[in-house]
Amino acid sequence: MANTLRKLKEQYYNTALVVKASFWFLVCSILQKGISLITTPIFTRLLTTEEYGVFSVYNSWFQIVLLFVTLRLDGGVFNKGMSKFRDEKNEYTASMQGITTCICIFCGIFFLFFYKSIGLLTELTVDLLGLMLLHLFFTPAISFWTLRQRYDYKYRSVVTVTLLLSFFNCVVGLICVFSSQNRGVGRIFSIVLVHCICGIGIYINNFLKGKCFIKKAHAKFALVFSLPLIPHYLSMYILNSSDRIMIQKICGTADVALYSVVYNISMILQFIVDSLNSSLAPWLYKKLEEGDTQYLEKIILTLAVWIFAFLALFMLVAPEVIYILAGEKYMDAVRIVPCITSSILCIFIYQLVGNIEFFYDANKFTVFVSFGGAILNIVLNYFAIPVFGYVAAGYTTLTCYIVFVFAHTLYAKKLSNKIDGITIISPFKVSWLCTVLVVYSAIMILLYDYIIIRYVFILGILCIAALNYKKILYVLKPLSKKDR
Secondary structure (H helix, E strand, O other): OHHHHHHHHHHHHHOOHHHHHHHHHHHHHHHHHHHHHHHHHHHHHHOOHHHHHHHHHHHHHHHHHHHHHHOOOOOHHHHHHHHHOOOOHHHHHHHHHHHHHHHHHHHHHHHHHHHHHHHHHHOOOHHHHHHHHHHHHHHHHHHHHHHHHHHOOOHHHHHHHHHHHHHHHHHHHHHHHHOOOOHHHHHHHHHHHHHHHHHHHHHHHHHHHHOOOOOHHHHHHHHHHHHHHHHHHHHHHHHHHHHHHHHHHHOOHHHHHHHHHHHHHHHHHHHHHHHHHHHHHHHHHHHHHHOOOOOHHHHHHHHHHHHHHHHHHHHHOHHHHHHHHOOHHHHHHHHHHHHHHHHHHHHHHHHHHHHHHHHOOOOHHHHHHHHHHHHHHHHHHHHHHHHHOOHHHHHHHHHHHHHHHHHHHHHHHHHHHHHHOOOOOOHHHHHHHHHHHHHHHHHHHHHOOOHHHHHHHHHHHHHHHHHHHHHHHHHOHHHOOOOO
């Protein structure tokens, strides 16, 4: 045992920095999601559905406003800037923070003049809007600092700060919730307080190291890159957040809470799928560059089927998961688990197919489809939620993601045919998979009252996976480490 541990230790220290950094960033993300998973049942039981609904609505508006404050300068443009201005990394970080600071100050002035109208639009109190301004001021600083450390593979500091933030969000959250008359507001206050305390030091540190506020060259480069993509980012935020906002206005905050619990749990599953997608992207680009596209469709569809099986198992145990993580008062939300969970598979496929579009430098279509999907989501919600209630929002979201998948697959086929004379992935096969997904989701809703039948389904899926795992591994053989 001692020799084994020593060998593992030696292997670890001899591992390349980039590999160690990637490993610890993954561990950090898993622990962060784990803390979120553990604390979810605590806060759903301490807060009423109305209070949890207010908390969820605040988060939805915060994400939308954050887009305009940051202009997504903490997205892909940051790493591009690190590469372009490699001798001015600290200055570039300070410039990005300077831009978001100016925008946030402008938002504060705008709020002073129009806080009543903003309150009517968001249905948030003046106090909550004030907390949001503080939250917006320091959040970008933490994001820029984290990205800066990641770029240089300084994983220790990132892991430490991230886990401390998650830990104190939980501890301070419990203190504030127990000491507040309105526990929803107390939960929001705790998050803002922790981010402000942590953000102040990082905010000052970013400017001290950069020794500038905004450099013209940095600002010009970042804004020219990011501004054209704002419609795409906004559309995705609208697609992810408009459901809860429209449910709030049409049905009330209690229904927002029911919808949000399922949505937040699904985000943990989404994290797993996103990690897989991030790992596949470099491999996909390499195969496209080499012209080795013979097995791409089979691999993509096989992975999609594996994810489908994983999500299918989750749908089958959804009542038990909701009961454990949220409590009996949220059990009605089990009705939207199939559609919200199914959306994750659609996201995986369209993101992977979207990488093919990026490879061919055809990202304008992404903006067009994203904007169209967001508008479609709002229109469907406008007509469906008043008739069918908050449940409709889950199915409108799934509908939009299926449209995304079909549109991106068609366009990717057109691009690959036009440029290389090949079809990387068939829209027909993807459409067939989406049809099976919708039918399965409908069956799940009918089975939630029959626990024995659900567990027979679980046994059946596990048996099929066990009988076919060798065939599946053979199909996925090109994804071996050597090949990648």
